[in-house]
Amino acid sequence: MRYALSKLAHGLFLVLGVTLISFILMVWFGPDQTYTLIGKNANPQQIAEVRHELGYDQPFARRYVDYVAQLFTLNLGASNSSGEPVSRILKRTVPITLALMLPGFILGNLLGIALGLTAAQHRGRWTDHLINGFSVTGMSLSFLVIIILLQVLLSTPYGLNLFPVRGWQVDDPGSYLKYVTVPTLSLILVTLGYNTRFYRAVFVDESGKDHIRTARACGASTATILWKHVLKNSLVPVLTRIMFSIPLIVISGSLLLESYFGIPGIGKATFDAITSGDQPVLKAVVGLTAVAFVLIQILTDLLYRLVDPRIS
Amino acid sequence: MNPPVLSIRNLSVSNRRTKQPSAVVQQISFNLNPGEVLAVVGESGCGKTKTAEAIMGLLPRDGWSVQADAIELDGSDLAKLPESGLRRVRGRKISMIFQEPLTALDPVFTAGNQLASIFRRHRGKTRSEAYQCSMEMLSKVGFADTRNVLKSYPHQLSGGMRQRVMIAMAMACRPRVLIADEPTTALDVTTQAQVLDQLTRLGQEYGTSILLITHDPGVVAQYCDRALVMLEGRIVEDANVRDLFARPQHDYTRRLLASVAGVGSG
Ligand SMILES: Nc1ncnc2c1ncn2[C@@H]1O[C@H](COP(=O)(O)OP(=O)(O)OP(=O)(O)O)[C@@H](O)[C@H]1O
Ligand SMILES: [Mg+2]
Numbered sequence: 001m002r003y004a005l006s007k008l009a010h011g012l013f014l015v016l017g018v019t020l021i022s023f024i025l026m027v028w029f030g031p032d033q034t035y036t037l038i039g040k041n042a043n044p045q046q047i048a049e050v051r052h053e054l055g056y057d058q059p060f061a062r063r064y065v066d067y068v069a070q071l072f073t074l075n076l077g078a079s080n081s082s083g084e085p086v087s088r089i090l091k092r093t094v095p096i097t098l099a100l101m102l103p104g105f106i107l108g109n110l111l112g113i114a115l116g117l118t119a120a121q122h123r124g125r126w127t128d129h130l131i132n133g134f135s136v137t138g139m140s141l142s143f144l145v146i147i148i149l150l151q152v153l154l155s156t157p158y159g160l161n162l163f164p165v166r167g168w169q170v171d172d173p174g175s176y177l178k179y180v181t182v183p184t185l186s187l188i189l190v191t192l193g194y195n196t197r198f199y200r201a202v203f204v205d206e207s208g209k210d211h212i213r214t215a216r217a218c219g220a221s222t223a224t225i226l227w228k229h230v231l232k233n234s235l236v237p238v239l240t241r242i243m244f245s246i247p248l249i250v251i252s253g254s255l256l257l258e259s260y261f262g263i264p265g266i267g268k269a270t271f272d273a274i275t276s277g278d279q280p281v282l283k284a285v286v287g288l289t290a291v292a293f294v295l296i297q298i299l300t301d302l303l304y305r306l307v308d309p310r311i312s
Numbered sequence: 313m314n315p316p317v318l319s320i321r322n323l324s325v326s327n328r329r330t331k332q333p334s335a336v337v338q339q340i341s342f343n344l345n346p347g348e349v350l351a352v353v354g355e356s357g358c359g360k361t362k363t364a365e366a367i368m369g370l371l372p373r374d375g376w377s378v379q380a381d382a383i384e385l386d387g388s389d390l391a392k393l394p395e396s397g398l399r400r401v402r403g404r405k406i407s408m409i410f411q412e413p414l415t416a417l418d419p420v421f422t423a424g425n426q427l428a429s430i431f432r433r434h435r436g437k438t439r440s441e442a443y444q445c446s447m448e449m450l451s452k453v454g455f456a457d458t459r460n461v462l463k464s465y466p467h468q469l470s471g472g473m474r475q476r477v478m479i480a481m482a483m484a485c486r487p488r489v490l491i492a493d494e495p496t497t498a499l500d501v502t503t504q505a506q507v508l509d510q511l512t513r514l515g516q517e518y519g520t521s522i523l524l525i526t527h528d529p530g531v532v533a534q535y536c537d538r539a540l541v542m543l544e545g546r547i548v549e550d551a552n553v554r555d556l557f558a559r560p561q562h563d564y565t566r567r568l569l570a571s572v573a574g575v576g577s578g
Contacts, residue, residue, distance in 0.1 A: 210415035210416050211415060211419070213365075213410070213416075214410060214418070214478075214481075216370055216402065217403060217407060217408045218402065218403035218433075218481060218482075220429070232421070235420075309465040
């Protein structure tokens with residue numbers, strides 16, 4: 001109980017911190033919207049009116065409180081360019097992004113873990129070198145090359161021509177599969193090298209521990225050692241990596257994939273907001289990402305306690 | 313006399329990682345007789361642990377090379393067994409207890425889980441049978457509250473308790489040979505005595521021969537029948553404990569024993 005309370009206090013503190021930073025960067029020092037909203041040749045009175053409407057005449061503390069209140073009530077105003085309420089934009093785009101990113105994210109990590117375990121098991125032998133070679137190749141290929149190569153191979157008459165090059169017309173599982181496959185493969189290939197190298201290092205480190213020697217001295221098989229002892233002992237670093245790459249993958253990954261494949265998710269919306277200087281949308285994305293980071297941190301802390309009895 | 317339980321012929325261990333292959337154990341040979349407690353003494357770094365790990369086949373193949381004419385356990389040569397064959401022997405016919413009780417147990421599994429897995433692996437017990445056996449084994453090594461110990465994670469146990477759990481794991485299958493690598497170095501004096509008493513008593517009850525690695529001549533005098541003195545990867549003396557203390561043959565032995573003058577009378 002005391003623990004939960006202190007975690008909550010800690011979390012609140014973090015939320016205040018990250019929202020304050022994003023407020024200062026995005027709103028207080030953010031671009032002045034006055035002159036984009038009123039036309040040319042405005043008189044001082046009109047200017048003052050617009051500034052008042054935008055809240056620019058309010059003191060710092062007042063505007064910060066308003067901003068936090070907006071984030072928590074999801075009452076985020078409307079897009080400057082389309083006039084669509086920001087909350088509706090989020091409701092429309094976030095599910096698409098999740099549907100787009102989740103399969104690749106999950107498969108990329110599972111494959112990375114499997115390959116990392118295999119490499120660690122055969123450390124120093126040809127299987128390990130082979131996996132390592134593929135990982136380094138994957139890491140040194142630009143994501144652009146990977147995406148374009150996959151598009152050419154899978155989505156054009158030069159290759160198999162099985163999938164659409166771009167777009168997102170999803171209304172049943174079949175069409176979902178059709179549109180999600182190439183982006184998913186791209187995401188897996190782009191991240192797999194990094195994942196594999198990371199997980200291999202974690203597993204190799206764990207395989208050298210004293211208690212692994214004990215398990216071997218008691219006659220445990222290689223499979224038991226890897227899947228029971230090494231894997232469970234590695235869960236803390238594994239969880240950390242997975243949890244903390246979620247916001248990164250969702251934001252930067254979707255920004256990339258969605259603009260390449262023309263998919264109307266939150267990444268595309270953010271990209272458009274950046275290029276057109278659509279402040280309400282950006283404010284919402286940055287603020288909510290910060291809050292999501294804090295929630296993930298709290299969740300990760302709780303998960304640690306599940307997988308490691310020493311943490312309490 | 314009965315044939316030895318464990319017979320080592322010309323065992324050498326060298327490190328592959330260093331520039332010129334450096335032998336940390338060089339051509340050692342010795343026998344361990346039935347029911348015997350054999351001490352291996354020598355200063356830090358002389359190769360005691362590496363000898364033990366080589367006998368158990370625990371040294372990673374990519375870092376270490378092990379050569380031996382024979383490592384005979386009950387007449388079968390461990391040096392010729394493949395990894396899968398070794399796996400069936402380890403923990404069943406020959407087991408090992410380690411120097412460092414803090415890190416020797418897996419921190420994320422309960423003592424009960426780790427102990428029970430040995431009964432399930434080597435004795436084909438079901439889950440509930442294995443827990444029953446584990447409880448009996450824990451009371452054998454002197455625990456009163458066995459149910460609680462089974463449920464405890466290693467970090468919840470004291471150093472002495474952890475080492476007793478290790479003894480329970482090592483002795484679970486009544487092995488022919490137990491290698492105890494400085495099992496009490498990390499413990500305080502009273503706990504040391506308790507753990508060693510438990511260990512040797514259980515060895516006698518199960519007919520397990522013990523190779524007791526230590527650098528404490530007091531322990532040698534009190535618990536062992538015979539002793540090997542190691543210096544820089546070689547065995548420089550192999551003698552009965554009584555003879556060793558009365559008439560040390562090697563200069564190094566004399567110096568080693570002098571460090572605890574007066575313990576030799578036992
Ligand atoms: N991982 C390693 N890499 C390189 N050399 C090692 C490694 N481990 C041990 N050695 C070397 O092998 C030699 C023998 O080590 P070993 O652990 O067998 O000593 P020990 O007699 O058990 O000492 P202690 O009483 O401190 O446990 C040492 O001189 C050490 O330098
Ligand atoms: Mg040692």
